[in-house]
Structures are given as C-alpha cells and as structure tokens.
Amino acid sequence: MQPLNPIPLWPVLMYDFQWDDHDQHRDEIAQVCYDLESKKHVSNVAPDAKRGLYESGFDFVSTDSPAVLAFSHWAKQCLFRAAANANKPYWPAGMNVSVEIHESWCHITRDGGYHDMHAHPGSSWSAIYYVDTGDMGAAEDKNGVNRFYNPNHCAYADAGMAWVNRNTSIDFRAEPGMMVVFPSWLQHSAVVYRGTTDRIVIALNCRITRADMSSVSLSI
Numbered sequence: 001m002q003p004l005n006p007i008p009l010w011p012v013l014m015y016d017f018q019w020d021d022h023d024q025h026r027d028e029i030a031q032v033c034y035d036l037e038s039k040k041h042v043s044n045v046a047p048d049a050k051r052g053l054y055e056s057g058f059d060f061v062s063t064d065s066p067a068v069l070a071f072s073h074w075a076k077q078c079l080f081r082a083a084a085n086a087n088k089p090y091w092p093a094g095m096n097v098s099v100e101i102h103e104s105w106c107h108i109t110r111d112g113g114y115h116d117m118h119a120h121p122g123s124s125w126s127a128i129y130y131v132d133t134g135d136m137g138a139a140e141d142k143n144g145v146n147r148f149y150n151p152n153h154c155a156y157a158d159a160g161m162a163w164v165n166r167n168t169s170i171d172f173r174a175e176p177g178m179m180v181v182f183p184s185w186l187q188h189s190a191v192v193y194r195g196t197t198d199r200i201v202i203a204l205n206c207r208i209t210r211a212d213m214s215s216v217s218l219s220i
Helices: 022-038 066-086 159-165
Strands: 015-018 050-055 096-118 125-132 146-149 169-172 178-183 188-190 199-210 217-219
Touching: 015 066, 022 066, 022 096, 022 125, 022 199, 066 096, 066 125, 066 178, 066 199
Parallel strands: none
Antiparallel strands: 015 178, 050 096, 096 188, 096 199, 096 217, 125 178, 125 199, 146 169, 146 188
C-alpha cells in the first residue's frame, strides 16, 4: 500500500513578533492609554459585546507620542512581513506594497472584563500588541487569553471528525512586548480576565495596497 499523502487545504496563517524596544516604550504607551481614558475618548462600537474594559477611539497610532510613533513604525514592518510571507506565491517578485493602519485602538481590561467573539471587517490583516498582560498567570492558565476560533465547521460529528471537532479554538498566550498578527476575518475573543493589575493591549487593522495608493512603501 502506498504511503499517505495528506493535502493541506486553505491554511489559516498567524504570526507572532516580539518588539525589542518594548521595555523602552512600555510606560509611555501605557500612559497614552490612560490619558485617552481620562479624556473619555471612546469608540462606542458594539458596547454589548464587551464588559469591564475601556476601548479608545480608533485613531490610537495618530497620538502625538514618540513611543506610539516608534511602535507604529515597527508594527507596520511586522504586518508587511506577515502579509508578504502569506502572499509569497501570489505577489510578483519586486512588487511594492503599502501598509496602512487605518484603525487602531487600545483596551484597558480590568477584573472581570472580557470581549465576546468577533472579527474585524473592512481590513485584510489585524494585530494585537500586548503592552501589559496583567495577572494572566502561568502558561496553563487561560485567564484573559485571546481565543481564536477554527473557521472550518462541520454539520455532523462522529469519531471520524474528531480532528475538526476537537480543534475548535486555540488560546494565544502572550508576554508583554509580543504582537500576534492574523487575518482580519478570523473570529476571536478575549476571555474573562481576573486580576488586580490592568491588562493593556493595542489592536490594529490594516489594508495593504499597491505603493502608490497608501502610506508606507515596502518592497518584497
């Protein structure tokens, strides 16, 4: 009998990055988040989908802050690298593309806070950057994790479909300074967070276009 040849179809690609300059800029970025909260700069988007957290307006990276500017520059590089890797078979060699972060916001999550399952329409790639993971605990602890959901669904369950039905979601455990990049259509949530220290993240939505249509030109 010939060897099996599994054919992987339609992979869902995610990427994680670690910012080397996180420790240098962390306190200033966190302070920007608290300043926005004190000014009541809020998104007012889907208020019933979240509890116990502050969500800023969607223009975070436009904040006048050297730390935020440095973060934005690094994040664009990461978003480009992720998209270039995913699209390597489809982008012509030497093609110039532009990365536009068109939506960005911060979350300050406090004890009992969470965000229900959702996706980010109107974008191609999204990211979550972890400024402070608060009291998320040990590696096996699911406290406050971001949970990503398998987009492959089946209408029938038996032993033959265990490989799908037992892989319905994955929990992404992060450390401060990490950023996860994922397709914007991928459903995800932030599970209930318990702790006395605030959990602070920055979320980004981006669009990637030809270089003459947007803001930052990068060549593959």
